[in-house]
Amino acid sequence: MASPEPIPLVLDALYRGESRQVLATLIRLLGDFDAAEEAMHEAFRAALEQWPVEGVPARPRAWLVSTGRFKAIDALRRRAKFEAPLDALGEALLPAEPEEPDGGVETLPDDRLRLVFTCCHPLLGTEACVALTLREVCGLTTEEIARAFLVAPSTMAQRIVRAKAKIRNEGLPYEVPGAAELPGRLEAVLQVIYLVFNEGYSASSGQAVTRTDLSGEAIRLGRLLAALLPAPEVHGLLALMLFHESRRAARTSPSGDLVLLADQDRSLWNRALIQEGSGQVARALGSRRAGRYTLEAAIAAAHARAPGFEATPWGRIVGFYELLVRLDPSPVIRLNRAVAVAFRDGPGAGLALVDGILEGGELATYHLAHSARADFCRQLGRMDDARASYRTALSLARQDPERRFLEGRLEALG
Amino acid sequence: MKYVCFGYLDTESWGKLPPSEQNAMIDRCFAYDDVLRKNGHWAGGEGLQGATTLSYREGKVTVSDGPYAETKELLGGFLILEARDLNQAIQLISNHPGIRMGRWEIRAVEDMGPMIEESERRRAGGK
Numbered sequence: 001m002a003s004p005e006p007i008p009l010v011l012d013a014l015y016r017g018e019s020r021q022v023l024a025t026l027i028r029l030l031g032d033f034d035a036a037e038e039a040m041h042e043a044f045r046a047a048l049e050q051w052p053v054e055g056v057p058a059r060p061r062a063w064l065v066s067t068g069r070f071k072a073i074d075a076l077r078r079r080a081k082f083e084a085p086l087d088a089l090g091e092a093l094l095p096a097e098p099e100e101p102d103g104g105v106e107t108l109p110d111d112r113l114r115l116v117f118t119c120c121h122p123l124l125g126t127e128a129c130v131a132l133t134l135r136e137v138c139g140l141t142t143e144e145i146a147r148a149f150l151v152a153p154s155t156m157a158q159r160i161v162r163a164k165a166k167i168r169n170e171g172l173p174y175e176v177p178g179a180a181e182l183p184g185r186l187e188a189v190l191q192v193i194y195l196v197f198n199e200g201y202s203a204s205s206g207q208a209v210t211r212t213d214l215s216g217e218a219i220r221l222g223r224l225l226a227a228l229l230p231a232p233e234v235h236g237l238l239a240l241m242l243f244h245e246s247r248r249a250a251r252t253s254p255s256g257d258l259v260l261l262a263d264q265d266r267s268l269w270n271r272a273l274i275q276e277g278s279g280q281v282a283r284a285l286g287s288r289r290a291g292r293y294t295l296e297a298a299i300a301a302a303h304a305r306a307p308g309f310e311a312t313p314w315g316r317i318v319g320f321y322e323l324l325v326r327l328d329p330s331p332v333i334r335l336n337r338a339v340a341v342a343f344r345d346g347p348g349a350g351l352a353l354v355d356g357i358l359e360g361g362e363l364a365t366y367h368l369a370h371s372a373r374a375d376f377c378r379q380l381g382r383m384d385d386a387r388a389s390y391r392t393a394l395s396l397a398r399q400d401p402e403r404r405f406l407e408g409r410l411e412a413l414g
Numbered sequence: 415m416k417y418v419c420f421g422y423l424d425t426e427s428w429g430k431l432p433p434s435e436q437n438a439m440i441d442r443c444f445a446y447d448d449v450l451r452k453n454g455h456w457a458g459g460e461g462l463q464g465a466t467t468l469s470y471r472e473g474k475v476t477v478s479d480g481p482y483a484e485t486k487e488l489l490g491g492f493l494i495l496e497a498r499d500l501n502q503a504i505q506l507i508s509n510h511p512g513i514r515m516g517r518w519e520i521r522a523v524e525d526m527g528p529m530i531e532e533s534e535r536r537r538a539g540g541k
Contacts, residue, residue: 034505037502037505038453038505038506041453041498041502042453045453045454075449078449079509135499135501141415141498141499141500142499142500142501143415143499143500143522144499153500153522154500156500157500157501157504160501161501161504
């Protein structure tokens, strides 16, 4: 026992750092999520028994994968003894391919990418993708995910069981999509990651505006993806999340109230995250193939670099919004453009644009559209219109801090 | 995390099995329990006999024969699993041969620590 650290500690660190990669490779080797999970569990257990005696192997990850694979073969023999005939899993385990020197257990970075793409397969549906990604790729427990999404653990467990059954029954291939499919499939992955981030950034209901843990997981996922698949939009999404995250400490007051961008204390913005985000957005813009996430990140970067709100480069920001609207003319993006235009050209210009959106019947139930309209009316001195729009916004807002903010605005109008 | 898993026996289908098959099923269940032990998932478990139900009515405790809920499923036993999360517990019980003989119920063990502490504070304050 010449080990500098006790084995359980070594294994804990390994589990946190490597277990997702071991799992990803075992899924490739065994062709089955559940078998891979149990094999991984047994491999870590075997390490706990053997390493104190034999020492830590030179390549712990490869040892875990290879041990897991043998354990799975054992489990299969056992099951055959119980009654189960050799099924697809059995055939997958007894491959016709020649054995590689290390039994083909080398873990590939590709395995993690395979896992990400499989967990984010559009066929599974967004809810299932989110649950599966958080559990298999990020290593969260079912209970943690259920807590984060405010559902019962049994509901979340069912979601995960069904998603895995679908992967099995539909025979979804465990692979990184080819060039033809990649853009669409990558879009689905980015959507899942951004959804997780937003869930953490502004909880969809309840007391807290932020649930840091989910945002942190999403950023870790973004970093992982950027390392494995450095496509422009991957850098763009990572940058966007980093900029949002950098403002976390400034966007709520100590009493939990919302603080608008104009009023935020910029010394609270996290410079390290802004710097990382700037690097990412530069890489994405440098590709000359800016997509939606990249343009949104560029807007966030313009805010992040302005020394104060009065120094915000609204002209530049409106320019990015013009490109964004061309790419995705959705009403929410047009609303954000209206706000930027109002800062550049005055509240009258903003009001004309917002009324145009509302008249189209779009965003009628989106509280932020009404609260933007109320702000423009207030700045133009149309107090009755402002009051009416704040009231509409208040009737639609679900989060306590947002409601308090709108109530404050109403009170200020008297 | 610990999960208590209750295994029910569908007495009707069980009774239809010839004794040799009943024995084979019992053996498979115990062999699987051994696998759970070997892999560190076993945190206890017992087979259960028939139930006696106590209830409190009008200041008296009444004792009755049989389980509280009328069912043709017999609570045959329970086991306590050590698993990383609910999905791992589901997976482990899905592979239990006993699943073919009746339903299983999985319940996560509640951490009673905070509740006990609170109660102790109340009891200490009540002196």
